[in-house]
Amino acid sequence: MNNPEIKSNNNKKRPERTLDIVNRGLARRYQAEKRFRFYGLMAIVASLLFLSFLFISITGNGYGAFQQTYIQLNVFFDPDHLQQDSLATADYQGLVKKSLRAMFPEVKSRRDKRMLYGLVSKGASFQLRALALKNPGIIGQTQSFWVPADDDVDMLIKGHSSRKVPEDERRLKDKQLAWIDQLSAAGNIKKKFNKTFFTGGDSREPELAGIWGAVVGSFLTLVVTLILSFPIGVAAAVYLEEFAPKNRWTDLIEVNINNLAAVPSIVFGLLGLAVFLNFFGLPRSAPLVGGLVLALMTLPVIIIASRSALKSVPPSIREAALGIGASKMQMVAHHVLPLALPGMLTGTIIGMARALGETAPLLMIGMVAFIVDIPGGFTDPATALPVQIFLWADSPERAFVERTSAAILALLAFLITMNAAAVILRKKFEKRW
Amino acid sequence: MTPATLFIVLLTLCGFAYYVGRRRAVAVAGDASQIINLHSRPTYYGAIVALWCGIPALILFVLWLAFESSIITQIVISDLPENIRSQTAAELNLFVNQIRNIVIGNIVSGKITPAMQAAADHYHSLQATSKAALAVVVISMAMLGLLVVRTKISPTLRARNAVEKVILYILIACSTIAIFTTIGIVLSVLYEAIRFFKVIPITEFLFGLQWSPQMAIRADQVGSSGAFGAVPVFLGTALISAIAMLVAVPIGLMSAIYLSEYANKKFRAIAKPLIEILAGIPTVVYGFFAALTVAPFIRETGGVLGLDVSSESALAAGLVMGIMIIPFVSSLSDDFINAVPQSLRDGAYSLGATRSETIKQVVLPAALPGIVGGVLLAVSRAIGETMIVVMAAGLAAKLTLNPLETVTTVTVQIVTLLVGDQEFDSPKTLAAFALGLLLFVVTLILNVIALYVVRKYREQYE
Numbered sequence: 001m002n003n004p005e006i007k008s009n010n011n012k013k014r015p016e017r018t019l020d021i022v023n024r025g026l027a028r029r030y031q032a033e034k035r036f037r038f039y040g041l042m043a044i045v046a047s048l049l050f051l052s053f054l055f056i057s058i059t060g061n062g063y064g065a066f067q068q069t070y071i072q073l074n075v076f077f078d079p080d081h082l083q084q085d086s087l088a089t090a091d092y093q094g095l096v097k098k099s100l101r102a103m104f105p106e107v108k109s110r111r112d113k114r115m116l117y118g119l120v121s122k123g124a125s126f127q128l129r130a131l132a133l134k135n136p137g138i139i140g141q142t143q144s145f146w147v148p149a150d151d152d153v154d155m156l157i158k159g160h161s162s163r164k165v166p167e168d169e170r171r172l173k174d175k176q177l178a179w180i181d182q183l184s185a186a187g188n189i190k191k192k193f194n195k196t197f198f199t200g201g202d203s204r205e206p207e208l209a210g211i212w213g214a215v216v217g218s219f220l221t222l223v224v225t226l227i228l229s230f231p232i233g234v235a236a237a238v239y240l241e242e243f244a245p246k247n248r249w250t251d252l253i254e255v256n257i258n259n260l261a262a263v264p265s266i267v268f269g270l271l272g273l274a275v276f277l278n279f280f281g282l283p284r285s286a287p288l289v290g291g292l293v294l295a296l297m298t299l300p301v302i303i304i305a306s307r308s309a310l311k312s313v314p315p316s317i318r319e320a321a322l323g324i325g326a327s328k329m330q331m332v333a334h335h336v337l338p339l340a341l342p343g344m345l346t347g348t349i350i351g352m353a354r355a356l357g358e359t360a361p362l363l364m365i366g367m368v369a370f371i372v373d374i375p376g377g378f379t380d381p382a383t384a385l386p387v388q389i390f391l392w393a394d395s396p397e398r399a400f401v402e403r404t405s406a407a408i409l410a411l412l413a414f415l416i417t418m419n420a421a422a423v424i425l426r427k428k429f430e431k432r433w
Numbered sequence: 434m435t436p437a438t439l440f441i442v443l444l445t446l447c448g449f450a451y452y453v454g455r456r457r458a459v460a461v462a463g464d465a466s467q468i469i470n471l472h473s474r475p476t477y478y479g480a481i482v483a484l485w486c487g488i489p490a491l492i493l494f495v496l497w498l499a500f501e502s503s504i505i506t507q508i509v510i511s512d513l514p515e516n517i518r519s520q521t522a523a524e525l526n527l528f529v530n531q532i533r534n535i536v537i538g539n540i541v542s543g544k545i546t547p548a549m550q551a552a553a554d555h556y557h558s559l560q561a562t563s564k565a566a567l568a569v570v571v572i573s574m575a576m577l578g579l580l581v582v583r584t585k586i587s588p589t590l591r592a593r594n595a596v597e598k599v600i601l602y603i604l605i606a607c608s609t610i611a612i613f614t615t616i617g618i619v620l621s622v623l624y625e626a627i628r629f630f631k632v633i634p635i636t637e638f639l640f641g642l643q644w645s646p647q648m649a650i651r652a653d654q655v656g657s658s659g660a661f662g663a664v665p666v667f668l669g670t671a672l673i674s675a676i677a678m679l680v681a682v683p684i685g686l687m688s689a690i691y692l693s694e695y696a697n698k699k700f701r702a703i704a705k706p707l708i709e710i711l712a713g714i715p716t717v718v719y720g721f722f723a724a725l726t727v728a729p730f731i732r733e734t735g736g737v738l739g740l741d742v743s744s745e746s747a748l749a750a751g752l753v754m755g756i757m758i759i760p761f762v763s764s765l766s767d768d769f770i771n772a773v774p775q776s777l778r779d780g781a782y783s784l785g786a787t788r789s790e791t792i793k794q795v796v797l798p799a800a801l802p803g804i805v806g807g808v809l810l811a812v813s814r815a816i817g818e819t820m821i822v823v824m825a826a827g828l829a830a831k832l833t834l835n836p837l838e839t840v841t842t843v844t845v846q847i848v849t850l851l852v853g854d855q856e857f858d859s860p861k862t863l864a865a866f867a868l869g870l871l872l873f874v875v876t877l878i879l880n881v882i883a884l885y886v887v888r889k890y891r892e893q894y895e
Contacts, residue, residue, distance in 0.1 A: 022785070029787055036789035040691025043684045047708050047763075050756045057726045058718070235607035243601065244608070255884070256611040262810060262880040263873065264817020266844050267618055270869045273851065274621030281502050296614050303611070329597040357715025360819035360844070363852055386717045386820075393721045393824060401725065408718050419713060 058412075062405025068194035068207060069154040070146040071120055071183060073099045075128060077139045087132055092125035096147070103188075104179060115176055121148040123196075123208040146192065151206040151399035153180060157191060160398060197406065201372045202388065206399035209392070211407050213374045217287055217367070217382030218356060220375060224291020225298060225355050230348050232295075233302030237344075240303070241310040242332050261300035268297045269364025277365060284366035285381040293361045298351040305347020309340040342429030349422040353415050359386040385411050436498060439568055443494065443575060447487040450579045454482030457586045473593035478586050480596045485578040488599075490571045497567050505559045509552055517548060532556055622873060625866035632860045633661045638867060640664065644830035644841075646850060646861050661864055663871075665830035669840030673751045673822060674815040676836055680755025681815075682808060685762025692763070693770045694792055705767075712760035720824030723753035728825055740837060745827035748836040754821050758811050765810070769803030769890070770796060803890040809883035813876040819844040843868050 075095055082090045100116055101107065107116050124147035132138060148154075152171040155161045157180075167174055183189040200210025236257075244250040272293035276282045282289050313336050321331035362368070367383050368391060375382035383391070389411065392404040458478035462468045468475055506529060510518065517528060528549070535545065535553035586592075630638070641662015688708065692701050728749035735742030742748075773796050781791040797804075827839030828849060850865035 029790070033787045033789045036792070037691070037695055040687045040695060043687035044691055044704055044708070046684055047688060047711060047756070047759050048704070050759075051707065051711055053726075054714070054718075054722050054756075057722060061725070232607045232610060235604045236610065239601075239604035239608045243604065253608055253611055255881075256615050258884050259877065259880050260611055260614060262813055262876065262884075263618070264814075264819070264844070264876055266817065266819045266847060267622070267869055267873050267876075270847070270851075270866065271614070271618045271621050274625060274866070275617055279621075280499060296610075299610065299614070327593065327597060329600060353713065357713075357717070359715065359717045360823075360848070363848055368852055386715050389717050389721065390820065390824070393717075393724065404721060408721065411715060412718070415713060415715070 058405050058408050061401060062403075062407075062409045064158050064160075065197060065402040065406035066194055067158075067191045068196065069149040069157045070190060070192050071149045071153075072144055072146050072188040073120070073124070074102070074142055074144045075099045076102075076142040077128075077132065079140050082132060082139050087136065088129070090129075090132070092128040092132070093122075095128055096120060096124045104182075112175060115173060116179065119150055119153055119176060119179065121150050121207045122205055123148050123203075148196070148207045149189065151397055153189075154207060155398050156180065157184075157189065158402075160402070197403065201374050202370060202383070202391070203372065204370075206395075206397050206403055209400075209403055211385065211388060211410055213371060214383050214385045214388035214407070215410075217290075217371075217375050218384040218386075220287035220378055220382060221290040221294060221362075221384055222352060222356060224288055224378060225294040226348070226352060228291065228295035229298045229302055229351070233299050233348070234306050234344055236299075237303050237306030237310060238332060238337070241307050242336065243328070257300045257303050260296075261304060264360075265297060265358055266360040266364065268293050269361030271296070272361060272365045283379050283381075285369050285371070285383070286379045287375065287382050287384075288378040289365050290362050290367055290382075290384065291378075293365060294355040294358060297358065297361065298355045301351035301354065302344075302348050305350070306340070306344040309343025309347065310336065312343065313339045339431075342425055346422045346426045349418055349425070353418040353422075356418070357386055357411065357415060359384075359390055362387050363390075385414075435564075436494075436567075439494070439571060443487065443490055443571065446572070446575050446579070447483045450486035450575075451479040451483040453479075453579065453583055454586065455479035457482075457583050458592075461586055461588060470588050472589055472591050473596075477592040477596050478590070481590075481592045482579060482582045482586075484596065484599050485582040486575045487578075489578055490575040493574060494567070494571050497563075497571075501563055501567075505556060505563060508559060509556050512555060513552060514548055536560070618873060622866050622870045625863050626870040629860055629863035629867045632863070637661060638663050642832060644846075646846070646864050659860065661860065663843075663868065665832045666841055666843055666846055666868070668832060668834070669747065669826070669830065670816055670842040670844075672747050672834060672836065672840055673754065673826060673842055674812060676748060676751025677754035677758055677815045678808070678812060680752055681758035681762050681811060684755075685759045685811075686766050686804070688759070689763040689766035689770060690792060690797075693767050694788065694796070705764075708760050708763060710760075711756065712764075714757075716757065716818060716820040717824070719753050719757050720820040720822075723749050723821055723825035727753055735837060742837045743827070743839045745825065745839045746837050747826065747840045750822050750825040751836065753825065754815055754818055757818070757821065758815060761814065762807060762811050765807030766800070766804050769800040769807065772803070772891070773799045802886050806883040806886035806890065809879050809886070813879035813883070816879075817844065817872060817876050819848060823848050843872050847872075 073096065076099065078095065078098070081094060097113075097117055100120065101113070104116060107113055124145075127145070127147055149157070152161070153176075156163070156172055156177075161171065163170075163177060172180075180189065196208060197210045199212050200208060201213035203209040240250060240253065244253075272289060276289045276292055277284060282292075317335050317339065318331055321335045322328070326334065362384055367387050369381060369383065370391070371381050371383050373380075385407065389404055389407050392400045392407065455475045455478060458471060458475040459465060459468060462471050462475075471478070509532065510525070510529065513528075518525070520528070531545075531549055532553045533556070535549065536556050638661050641660065642664050643660040643662045644665050645660045688704075692705055696704065728744055728746065731746060731749050731752075732742045732744050777795050777799060778791055781795045786794070822842045822845050826842060826845055828841055828845065829839050830841045830846075831838060833840065847865045847868050850862055850868075
């Protein structure tokens with residue numbers, strides 16, 4: 001097809017064809033194509049970079065907390081100090097101080113002594129007390145112990161705080177540094193696996209703080225959430241998918257469920273505060289209330305997942321059941337539900353994983369309190385793992401940065417396990433009809 | 434008997450009732466070979482006895498527990514001496530709290546007066562009576578249900594139909610919980626917000642330019658008069674959400690395009706779940722990451738460039754929030770791009786368009802309504818996001834659009850106003866509910882529009 005304009009030029013030049021016009025633009029268009037494709041690849045690379053950067057930064061900060069610096073002390077359980085009848089209230093701090101003085105006899109002045117005592121954690125005396133209570137026969141003997149070092153010493157040994165900073169800006173003074181060097185030359189100071197971090201409750205002292213209390217709190221909360229949201233969610237999905245007539249009422253329910261799935265989580269916290277705490281007078285900071293709020297929050301997730309699981313069961317199964325005389329309820333309970341259950345469970349696990357990571361609504365119902373004890377029941381004051389992370393992130397001590405990151409690693413490990421379980425479940429039971 | 438043990442007893446009783454009902458049905462029929470004469474299978478007779486034994490007792494049990502404490506408190510208050518009852522509501526409230534503390538055995542602040550001790554004893558005895566009465570009433574109700582229904586069992590009793598009807602009602606009740614939750618949210622937030630607007634006029638809240646919610650405790654205190662103009666808070670929220678969307682929309686959309694149009698199967702199978710991990714990371718982790726790594730990095734970079742960057746800049750919070758939203762935008766857009774029929778693409782290719790031209794001029798316009806809906810959902814999530822901004826954004830409510838300065842958001846203010854001890858009659862705490870109401874309304878509007886658009890679009894190609 002020739003261009004009519006060029007044709008009228010009486011064949012002086014070779015006529016230009018559409019193909020030429022196309023060919024002229026081709027290089028530019030291929031360039032644009034390449035650029036567009038590159039942008040797409042870059043977007044993916046960028047998000048993966050963010051992801052790896054996040055993991056590297058958290059792991060880099062956190063792995064150190066799995067170890068803790070310990071100092072070896074030779075403690076003489078002085079019978080003068082420890083009377084049999086008052087073992088629980090005796091002055092164990094005094095024993096620790098005494099053995100420190102024995103290790104560094106040259107320390108004389110009051111100020112220096114206080115600095116010396118500062119090397120060892122306040123938890124050392126609790127350790128001695130527990131030992132003396134368990135085994136009173138130890139009194140009168142001398143034993144050597146590894147007791148946790150103070151968090152400042154811990155940070156120095158791990159290399160997080162520098163010795164080069166001028167003395168008055170440093171947490172540890174020159175004399176303390178000299179003692180630490182003396183201790184490590186004698187092999188009396190070393191890093192060991194940090195058991196306290198996995199077994200302890202919260203503490204103001206970083207070296208004594210652990211995540212176990214928060215893990216138990218999270219577990220209790222999730223138990224309440226699961227008990228409430230799974231049966232209710234499945235029942236609601238069954239009704240909406242199998243029984244509900246199509247009318248305005250069920251439409252309203254559907255819009256509500258979809259909307260609740262997108263309501264900010266903090267609004268659920270406000271609901272919990274106003275209704276469960278102020279109206280019903282349930283206890284503050286309790287896993288029971290936390291579980292109730294999280295159950296309301298995960299309910300839409302479970303309902304939506306269960307409905308799509310029910311939808312994927314083919315109608316032939318339903319018709320076969322009805323055909324041999326089952327009632328509608330029997331058809332659902334005996335045939336449809338068992339086939340849809342794996343899909344429902346997958347959705348539930350994903351919902352639970354989301355609930356485990358949720359923080360904001362728990363802040364609203366007072367689960368941010370500083371709680372040292374391990375919660376023993378559903379109405380005990382407790383905190384949850386993500387809230388513990390939030391609390392530690394606010395603490396000024398350098399050692400808490402490490403512990404916060406380690407707690408995040410623990411939380412992520414739980415989440416990855418749950419999501420992996422969901423994926424495996426789906427792979428194993430997924431059926432293509 | 435504690436409520437927990439009572440509950441377990443009730444469940445055991447239900448199990449027993451099931452067993453009794455089943456046996457009775459078989460007995461009524463004659464023997465095991467004669468059950469064909471029954472209308473329903475024996476398990477249904479067991480189930481109907483268990484339901485009648487359990488459900489009425491359970492309903493009573495829950496109602497009793499819900500209203501027990503407030504009724505006892507009312508009785509105790511009405512029996513208090515006249516001089517205590519005539520106190521103001523706040524003092525009376527404090528008094529009742531003291532009494533409760535004595536009853537539970539908590540540490541009581543202040544001295545325990547004889548009147549207080551007497552009231553506490555009264556409270557305690559009422560509580561004990563109530564507990565005992567609850568156990569007696571609930572168990573006898575369960576037994577009554579069991580016995581009455583057991584005598585009604587006969588071969589013509591349509592047990593299956595009755596049981597199925599009850600179950601259907603339970604299913605309906607479960608499905609209405611979503612509606613009750615919404616109503617609960619609206620009522621609880623609205624009620625406190627109205628109390629707030631009685632003190633602070635709504636126009637001042639919506640259009641005022643100053644936000645400093647600290648109220649003076651004493652009249653002579655300086656500098657804390659309390660100002661509740663929420664415009665700086667809205668502006669801060671908008672600023673941070675806008676930064677987040679500037680990060681999330683281009684990256685999310687482009688990665689969705691690459692994954693659905695260019696990537697081969699293998700790449701897609703690896704990259705898609707990896708990006709979705711970003712969505713599964715708890716927001717508190719993002720908050721920590723923003724505060725610990727991103728914010729100092731931005732401040733130092735700004736310092737090198739000679740800019741004065743605040744350590745709690747809007748940029749850091751917005752950036753990290755954007756990262757969090759990427760998978761949300763990308764997976765929704767991916768769905769909608771995949772929903773565009775292949776015939777549209779084939780048409781464009783046959784006209785000689787390159788891939789990118791097809792995407793830009795055919796696929797994206799066709800998928801646009803869905804993508805817009807997805808972006809609206811993402812905006813609603815950015816506005817409601819709490820932990821990242823609580824940890825990485827500031828508290829100072831500044832009227833600024835500079836992303837390098839500190840701004841505050843609606844969610845940050847709600848958290849700071851409500852965490853810790855609160856008194857429920859000061860405008861300071863009530864302000865949090867007013868902000869919550871606003872947050873709920875705005876996200877509701879965004880969600881409803883987005884869900885409508887998405888739903889309509891899905892139908893278009895189905």
